[in-house]
Amino acid sequence: MRRKLRKIRKIRKIRKIRKIRKIRKIRKIRKIRKIRKPGKRLKRTNIVLSGKRGSRISDKWAKTKVLRANPMLRRHIPLTKRMTKVSLRTMLLKFGMVYIKPNRGSQGHGVMKVERIIAGKTGRKKSFVYQLDEKRSDFSNYESAYRSILRDTKGKPYLVQKGIHLIKHSGRPFDTRLVVQRAPHGGWEATGTISRVAHPRKIVTNGSQGGTIYPTAFLLGSHANTAKRIALMKKMDSIGVKTAKRLRQAYPGIMEIGVDFALDSKLKPWILEVNTHPDHCPFALLSDQSMLRKIIRYGKAYGRTYRMNCLKAKQGLLPERSTGRLPAPPHMRTGKR
Numbered sequence: 488m489r490r491k492l493r494k495i496r497k498i499r500k501i502r503k504i505r506k507i508r509k510i511r512k513i514r515k516i517r518k519i520r521k522i523r524k525p526g527k528r529l530k531r532t533n534i535v536l537s538g539k540r541g542s543r544i545s546d547k548w549a550k551t552k553v554l555r556a557n558p559m560l561r562r563h564i565p566l567t568k569r570m571t572k573v574s575l576r577t578m579l580l581k582f583g584m585v586y587i588k589p590n591r592g593s594q595g596h597g598v599m600k601v602e603r604i605i606a607g608k609t610g611r612k613k614s615f616v617y618q619l620d621e622k623r624s625d626f627s628n629y630e631s632a633y634r635s636i637l638r639d640t641k642g643k644p645y646l647v648q649k650g651i652h653l654i655k656h657s658g659r660p661f662d663t664r665l666v667v668q669r670a671p672h673g674g675w676e677a678t679g680t681i682s683r684v685a686h687p688r689k690i691v692t693n694g695s696q697g698g699t700i701y702p703t704a705f706l707l708g709s710h711a712n713t714a715k716r717i718a719l720m721k722k723m724d725s726i727g728v729k730t731a732k733r734l735r736q737a738y739p740g741i742m743e744i745g746v747d748f749a750l751d752s753k754l755k756p757w758i759l760e761v762n763t764h765p766d767h768c769p770f771a772l773l774s775d776q777s778m779l780r781k782i783i784r785y786g787k788a789y790g791r792t793y794r795m796n797c798l799k800a801k802q803g804l805l806p807e808r809s810t811g812r813l814p815a816p817p818h819m820r821t822g823k824r
């Protein structure tokens with residue numbers, strides 16, 4: 488009888504232990520699932536996992552550091568620092584003109600152009616000028632300029648970046664947006680390029696800030712002959728693909744990027760920033776829709792969805808009729824990269 492009782496107790500104990508182990512296992516699985524929940528921010532990497540759409544990284548500083556670790560890409564990134572009173576001053580003394588931008592900004596909001604202007608015969612008269620939106624402010628000394636800038640940053644962390652003197656179209660600066668995507672058959676491919684001419688009174692080119700969208704080939708046409716233009720566009724494609732590969736090493740969820748390129752007077756491409764959730768709408772404003780179609784086809788293959796009411800949106804302006812129809816350059820049409 489005693490023996491039987493002991494046996495029963497033993498069985499009950501084993502069952503209890505198994506039950507506890509099972510509960511612990513379930514809890515562990517739940518915890519992992521919770522971490523992977525779409526939209527949850529992972530603190531260490533600054534990644535926002537947004538379900539099927541892949542990762543969105545808004546931290547410009549983190550992305551810049553990742554890209555600058557690659558020696559080839561480093562040559563195409565303007566010197567960038569976290570903005571402090573000292574770093575802004577140092578960069579202004581070094582470059583004369585810098586851009587400052589919110590670390591987690593978008594659509595050109597809060598971006599400012601800051602200049603140190605030296606005037607007078609002796610070069611003694613110095614002033615500091617900065618522009619935010621359409622407002623220009625002028626100061627005779629750095630202290631007061633910085634105080635005002637700081638008010639305009641509204642307490643947000645900012646970056647300071649060497650200013651690039653963009654090439655112009657009809658007297659207005661423009662830059663280039665290149666979209667690079669994961670191809671359905673594997674690898675990365677540059678799938679679209681547009682250029683954005685700044686609003687006449689603004690220092691940013693973003694479509695949402697009154698920038699005008701043009702085919703890149705059209706705008707480069709007045710700065711380079713055909714051979715040079717094609718070579719330059721290929722160069723931007725190759726930098727774009729390298730950028731995507733490098734970013735994916737640090738952020739494995741990335742499926743697409745939008746690189747903002749500035750071109751200086753020597754037509755050197757500079758990476759101003761990399762977007763990890765690029766907007767397709769500027770491509771909808773071109774008369775040639777082949778790049779838009781490709782971008783959407785590739786995006787849908789990795790689960791991105793697109794709203795198609797681009798023309799109704801306030802952002803962006805239709806390209807001027809004078810731009811005419813320009814097919815995508817041959818290297819953009821096909822090919823796996």
Ligand SMILES: Nc1ncnc2c1ncn2[C@@H]1O[C@H](COP(=O)(O)OP(=O)(O)O)[C@@H](O)[C@H]1O
Pocket residue numbers: 565585586588592593594595596598648649650651652653662690691692693747749759760
């Ligand atoms: N270093 C720079 N030199 C010249 N222009 C710049 C520079 N940085 C930004 N800009 C201008 O400001 C715009 C917005 O800056 P960007 O870094 O792309 O931030 P956002 O995320 O707000 O688009 C760019 O498209 C470009 O026109």
Ligand SMILES: [Mg+2]
Pocket residue numbers: 594595747760
């Ligand atoms: Mg941008």
